[in-house]
Amino acid sequence: MKTFTYNDMDFTVEKVGKGWEIRKGSTVVASGLYAGLADAEAEAKSIALAKTIYPVGIRIIGPDVTHPVTVGDIKYYGPDVTHPNFIYWNKDSASQPKQL
Amino acid sequence: MEIKGKVALVTGGGNGIGEAVVKFLVNKGAKVAVVDMSQKNIDRVVADVKAMGGEAIGVLGNVTSEADTAKFIKATVEAFGQLNIVVASAGIIKDQTMLTLDKETGKVSRKMGLDKWQPVLDVNLTGTFLTIRDSSEAMVNGGWEGILVLISSINKVGQVGQMNYSSTKVADALLPKIVVGEFQMRGIKNIRCVCIAPGYTATPILAGMNQEALKAICADIHLGRLVQPEEIASGIAHCIENDAINATTLEITGGLCYKGGIAK
Numbered sequence: 001m002k003t004f005t006y007n008d009m010d011f012t013v014e015k016v017g018k019g020w021e022i023r024k025g026s027t028v029v030a031s032g033l034y035a036g037l038a039d040a041e042a043e044a045k046s047i048a049l050a051k052t053i054y055p056v057g058i059r060i061i062g063p064d065v066t067h068p069v070t071v072g073d074i075k076y077y078g079p080d081v082t083h084p085n086f087i088y089w090n091k092d093s094a095s096q097p098k099q100l
Numbered sequence: 101m102e103i104k105g106k107v108a109l110v111t112g113g114g115n116g117i118g119e120a121v122v123k124f125l126v127n128k129g130a131k132v133a134v135v136d137m138s139q140k141n142i143d144r145v146v147a148d149v150k151a152m153g154g155e156a157i158g159v160l161g162n163v164t165s166e167a168d169t170a171k172f173i174k175a176t177v178e179a180f181g182q183l184n185i186v187v188a189s190a191g192i193i194k195d196q197t198m199l200t201l202d203k204e205t206g207k208v209s210r211k212m213g214l215d216k217w218q219p220v221l222d223v224n225l226t227g228t229f230l231t232i233r234d235s236s237e238a239m240v241n242g243g244w245e246g247i248l249v250l251i252s253s254i255n256k257v258g259q260v261g262q263m264n265y266s267s268t269k270v271a272d273a274l275l276p277k278i279v280v281g282e283f284q285m286r287g288i289k290n291i292r293c294v295c296i297a298p299g300y301t302a303t304p305i306l307a308g309m310n311q312e313a314l315k316a317i318c319a320d321i322h323l324g325r326l327v328q329p330e331e332i333a334s335g336i337a338h339c340i341e342n343d344a345i346n347a348t349t350l351e352i353t354g355g356l357c358y359k360g361g362i363a364k
């Protein structure tokens with residue numbers, strides 16, 4: 001089991017049965033992953049996947065339905081484009097423009 | 101295509117038809133990415149899949165966003181190594197007639213605003229486009245066997261009060277023809293595309309409809325009741341498994357009829 005904090009959120013990756021589980025706090029984000037892989041590789045992949053699912057720039061805080069930049073349960077923060085793990089996309093999207 | 105061992109991504113997988121599809125595919129041995137805009141619903145569905153002993157990830161995302169679309173497809177491939185089945189079930193309704201008349205004067209008292217028009221186009225049409233565009237890209241580049249399943253509606257025939265919704269659903273129903281035509285032209289043979297047009301299905305989306313109108317509609321269904329989401333899911337599973345079903349839209353309505361008994 002490994003616990004880590006990323007993008008201000010607490011995650012745990014743990015082998016449960018044959019597969020690996022990712023939890024954010026106590027919520028299960030993924031289950032049954034990477035069955036059959038060596039533990040170290042599966043753990044590393046699970047940590048990387050948690051970071052993909054919750055990229056820097058988006059933090060789940062909601063639902064704060066009164067916040068002006070909340071879409072559903074997602075609250076958009078100005079992305080920290082200098083963060084080493086910031087994910088770039090080829091094009092801007094209307095709902096999440098790249099410029100701050 | 102056999103479902104067992106395949107990787108599916110279901111947008112709108114946190115509720116209604118999408119949730120039923122997720123669970124149906126998990127029961128058939130697929131690994132599933134549950135994409136939705138509601139974290140609460142994602143968490144519930146992923147917990148259910150875990151309890152079923154299945155493999156799933158939950159990814160919060162808005163299908164109208166290119167960035168989110170890139171993210172949920174990347175996460176799916178990162179989690180499961182490939183992508184084979186995509187069901188674009190995220191959809192919304194915001195019903196209103198184009199014009200509302202004042203009962204006393206007969207003059208127009210209200211018009212459908214862009215606030216009702218645009219979000220429905222954004223989610224049901226642009227969102228579907230982005231999902232299938234980027235999924236196709238992943239499938240073509242990955243060389244994986246795949247199927248894109250779009251969700252139209254029986255209301256593609258044109259439902260008063262759903263000018264926005266019906267416009268998107270007629271477009272969604274057309275897309276498999278265009279997409280498969282393009283695949284044929286480009287020599288892309290590993291991906292099929294189909295669309296399902298559900299009739300009135302017992303999901304929370306119907307809570308947004310005029311309930312009196314819904315009651316009246318039920319009387320016109322040959323089956324005598326609403327379609328169950330699991331019945332839509334089973335139809336989708338059939339389309340996945342039957343390779344000959346391609347470039348078409350399949351209606352699953354329970355036999356919805358016009359007054360007087362002509363099937364819609």
Ligand SMILES: NC(=O)c1ccc[n+]([C@@H]2O[C@H](COP(=O)([O-])OP(=O)(O)OC[C@H]3O[C@@H](n4cnc5c(N)ncnc54)[C@H](O)[C@@H]3O)[C@@H](O)[C@H]2O)c1
Pocket residue numbers: 111112113114115116117118135136137138141161162163164188189190191192223224227251252253254297298299300301302303304305306
């Ligand atoms: N229920 C019916 O009678 C019926 C009939 C015909 C067609 N449909 C279509 O079936 C699909 C599913 O409908 P349903 O009845 O399951 O609805 P639903 O409201 O129960 O579920 C739709 C899900 O999509 C999600 N969603 C909405 N906008 C989103 C967005 N921008 N990004 C990501 N997720 C988003 C919602 O959070 C919800 O979980 C829709 O496309 C709908 O138009 C439904």
